[in-house]
Amino acid sequence: MAKTGKDGKVRFGLIGCGEIAVRSLEAILIDKECSVITAVQDVNEPLAKDAGQKAGAPHFTDVAKLLERDDVDAVVISTPHFLHAPLTIQAAKAGKHVACEKPIACTLEEADAMIAACKATGVLLSINYVTRYDAPVKMAAELLASGAIGKVIRFQAHVAADKPESYWSGGYTGRNKSDWRQSKEKSGGGVLIMNLIHDIDRVHQIAGLKPIRVFAECDTHCTPVEVEDNISVTIRYENGAIGSIDAMSCARGTESFGNRLYGTDGQLVLSWPLRVFTTKDVPGLKKKEWTTVEAPGKQWGPEGRAEYFARFAREILKGSSTCDVPGEEARKSLAVAVAAYESAATHKAVSPR
Numbered sequence: 001m002a003k004t005g006k007d008g009k010v011r012f013g014l015i016g017c018g019e020i021a022v023r024s025l026e027a028i029l030i031d032k033e034c035s036v037i038t039a040v041q042d043v044n045e046p047l048a049k050d051a052g053q054k055a056g057a058p059h060f061t062d063v064a065k066l067l068e069r070d071d072v073d074a075v076v077i078s079t080p081h082f083l084h085a086p087l088t089i090q091a092a093k094a095g096k097h098v099a100c101e102k103p104i105a106c107t108l109e110e111a112d113a114m115i116a117a118c119k120a121t122g123v124l125l126s127i128n129y130v131t132r133y134d135a136p137v138k139m140a141a142e143l144l145a146s147g148a149i150g151k152v153i154r155f156q157a158h159v160a161a162d163k164p165e166s167y168w169s170g171g172y173t174g175r176n177k178s179d180w181r182q183s184k185e186k187s188g189g190g191v192l193i194m195n196l197i198h199d200i201d202r203v204h205q206i207a208g209l210k211p212i213r214v215f216a217e218c219d220t221h222c223t224p225v226e227v228e229d230n231i232s233v234t235i236r237y238e239n240g241a242i243g244s245i246d247a248m249s250c251a252r253g254t255e256s257f258g259n260r261l262y263g264t265d266g267q268l269v270l271s272w273p274l275r276v277f278t279t280k281d282v283p284g285l286k287k288k289e290w291t292t293v294e295a296p297g298k299q300w301g302p303e304g305r306a307e308y309f310a311r312f313a314r315e316i317l318k319g320s321s322t323c324d325v326p327g328e329e330a331r332k333s334l335a336v337a338v339a340a341y342e343s344a345a346t347h348k349a350v351s352p353r
């Protein structure tokens with residue numbers, strides 16, 4: 001059974017101190033009331049040391065040293081994808097709650113093993129789908145629940161990035177030099193599992209879309225890596241809606257992205273700010289005209305990530321047996337990605353498992 005914090009605070013240990021871990025570290029430190037970082041670890045000693053200095057916590061290179069500490073209640077795993085499963089299972093066995101980066105894992109078998117290990121030892125497992133907490137996404141969730149656009153009949157997601165060559169060996173900041181993003185085995189895939197999976201997670205969640213059939217085409221057109229840099233996915237949902245989801249990481253000269261939901265009575269553009277069109281009488285929205293709904297905070301700001309960790313900490317302090325984005329929920333977006341890769345390989349429609 002996991003421990004539940006001391007002095008009203010959850011004591012976090014960071015496993016992996018690379019690019020995103022720094023943003024998580026900053027987000028956790030915003031929650032002065034309920035969260036503190038008591039240890040950090042990375043196999044790369046300079047990165048562990050740097051994160052330790054930023055957090056005011058001791059640093060380690062051996063994960064066992066962090067996991068044996070009594071002053072760590074929960075860990076944040078921010079490592080390459082293929083390490084999410086073994087590290088989560090190791091942390092669960094040490095009785096630590098786990099907040100692991102997305103995607104939950106590279107394979108569904110790994111995801112199932114993570115979920116089972118956390119259940120067996122009574123620790124929480126949450127996956128860091130932090131864009132669910134962006135203000136426009138939360139507003140869109142409320143509008144969808146109120147029926148503002150009627151029944152959802154179409155979901156469009158589009159990600160067109162022009163990732164520089166340096167990204168493939170060091171991410172956007174070059175903080176950690178590694179080839180894991182290029183490798184199918186270490187990352188599970190390219191722009192779909194790396195980026196578009198956020199869009200799939202948040203929109204399926206807020207719109208209640210349940211995929212029943214997936215068809216995909218993908219390729220690696222202009223990047224010298226194993227994983228795809230160009231993918232198009234078509235999804236049929238249980239309620240009859242259709243999803244068109246596409247992503248590129250080699251869209252030369254362009255950076256564009258967006259999520260759009262079409263309903264029987266309107267449309268919702270998940271941009272920042274949110275834009276809505278409705279044919280109905282909905283409080284706060286113009287009828288048969290577009291309404292721009294201003295949101296607090298700013299795009300790419302720390303607010304969503306901070307809210308995600310603050311909510312996770314409070315569930316631990318309450319002794320809850322559930323939390324936001326549990327492993328079972330995060331498994332669903334992985335199932336779509338796995339089905340899409342299988343479909344692209346077999347040229348057949350695949351039902352997500």
Ligand SMILES: NC(=O)c1ccc[n+]([C@@H]2O[C@H](COP(=O)([O-])OP(=O)(O)OC[C@H]3O[C@@H](n4cnc5c(N)ncnc54)[C@H](O)[C@@H]3O)[C@@H](O)[C@H]2O)c1
Pocket residue numbers: 015016017018019020021041042043044047063078079080081083101102103128129130170171175176178194
């Ligand atoms: N939620 C988001 O918006 C978001 C954004 C970017 C990345 N990510 C995710 O965060 C994770 C890490 O991505 P990143 O961009 O920070 O990568 P990164 O390569 O910058 O950092 C990964 C870190 O893990 C460390 N590491 C490797 N093996 C380890 C081990 N056995 N024990 C401890 N540390 C180990 C590396 O040394 C490195 O510092 C991935 O799952 C990625 O998809 C999430």
